[in-house]
Amino acid sequence: LVMEAKLRQALKMNQLECYYQPQIAITTGKIVGAELLIRWCDAEQGFIPPDHFIPMAESCGLIHAIGHFVLEQACTQGYAWLVQGLPALKLSVNVSAHQFSKGDLEQQVISILQSTAFPAHLLELEVTESALMHDKERVIRTMQQLRAAGIRLAIDDFGTGYSSLAYLQQLPLDLLKVDRSFIEKITSNDADKQISKAIIELAHTLRFDVLAEGVETAEQLALLKDMACDYYQGYYYSKPLPAEAFRQLLLQQV
Ligand code: G
Ligand code: G
Ligand code: MN
Ligand code: NA
Numbered sequence: 001l002v003m004e005a006k007l008r009q010a011l012k013m014n015q016l017e018c019y020y021q022p023q024i025a026i027t028t029g030k031i032v033g034a035e036l037l038i039r040w041c042d043a044e045q046g047f048i049p050p051d052h053f054i055p056m057a058e059s060c061g062l063i064h065a066i067g068h069f070v071l072e073q074a075c076t077q078g079y080a081w082l083v084q085g086l087p088a089l090k091l092s093v094n095v096s097a098h099q100f101s102k103g104d105l106e107q108q109v110i111s112i113l114q115s116t117a118f119p120a121h122l123l124e125l126e127v128t129e130s131a132l133m134h135d136k137e138r139v140i141r142t143m144q145q146l147r148a149a150g151i152r153l154a155i156d157d158f159g160t161g162y163s164s165l166a167y168l169q170q171l172p173l174d175l176l177k178v179d180r181s182f183i184e185k186i187t188s189n190d191a192d193k194q195i196s197k198a199i200i201e202l203a204h205t206l207r208f209d210v211l212a213e214g215v216e217t218a219e220q221l222a223l224l225k226d227m228a229c230d231y232y233q234g235y236y237y238s239k240p241l242p243a244e245a246f247r248q249l250l251l252q253q254v
Pocket of ligand 4: 177180
């Protein structure tokens with residue numbers, strides 16, 4: 001409860017900050033976008049990892065306010081960078097299952113896009129496989145509405161859930177993100193290598209782009225390139241960065 005009050009306060013006092021992890025096109029080596037990852041730095045407790053406070057925020061309902069904050073941050077920052085003349089970048093926001101099933105996500109996102117003037121096609125929502133497993137009819141409808149508004153959709157942590165291929169085929173997805181657990185052992189474990197390869201082929205068969213998460217070495221990247229993976233993110237290129245550091249990194253490549 002103390003933690004919940006603190007988180008509420010942190011949100012109000014602007015002590016939550018979004019970091020940006022570059023997403024890179026494998027063929028060109030260029031940054032094409034970034035995933036926003038929230039950070040909470042508390043004056044007394046120091047850095048509190050999202051793995052810790054996101055589940056808490058989900059159970060107490062604060063996730064809706066936090067989710068709104070991150071979406072607004074993405075669109076505001078994205079628009080500011082466009083106005084500054086930086087190359088158009090896709091910004092990816094993690095959307096919790098709770099936000100996804102509440103029923104007003106589409107309206108919320110559309111209203112933020114309108115008030116910030118950020119182009120819908122540069123915003124991507126990342127939803128985990130498990131978030132899509134509940135009310136499938138409704139999930140499909142929500143996704144179709146978001147898609148109709150021009151927003152991109154990605155499936156996060158792919159390979160760890162239980163999506164059937166029949167279901168996956170019905171989802172209006174743009175991007176499939178291969179879970180970091182497969183990439184981690186892609187060069188040392190043949191099963192993980194074959195699974196990654198199969199996921200990449202599956203994505204392409206369904207006409208989705210595919211991104212590998214958690215790439216940490218040149219060897220992993222080389223293998224992914226051979227497998228025709230489209231994009232990657234990971235410490236090999238950059239860890240998540242504060243907005244200004246990310247902007248500096250972008251400026252180096254233009
Ligand atoms: O950078 P990393 O430690 O940040 O993130 C840990 C976990 O927290 C990841 O599973 C990530 O999806 C989740 N996370 C980070 N930022 C957000 C956010 O803005 N919203 C939600 N729902 N989850 C987030
Ligand atoms: O669950 P989700 O994919 O949204 O969150 C991504 C998580 O992975 C974040 O905690 C992020 O900081 C972390 N991450 C990003 N790149 C790497 C990497 O190369 N290695 C490891 N170990 N973690 C990473
Ligand atoms: Mn993610
Ligand atoms: Na992930």
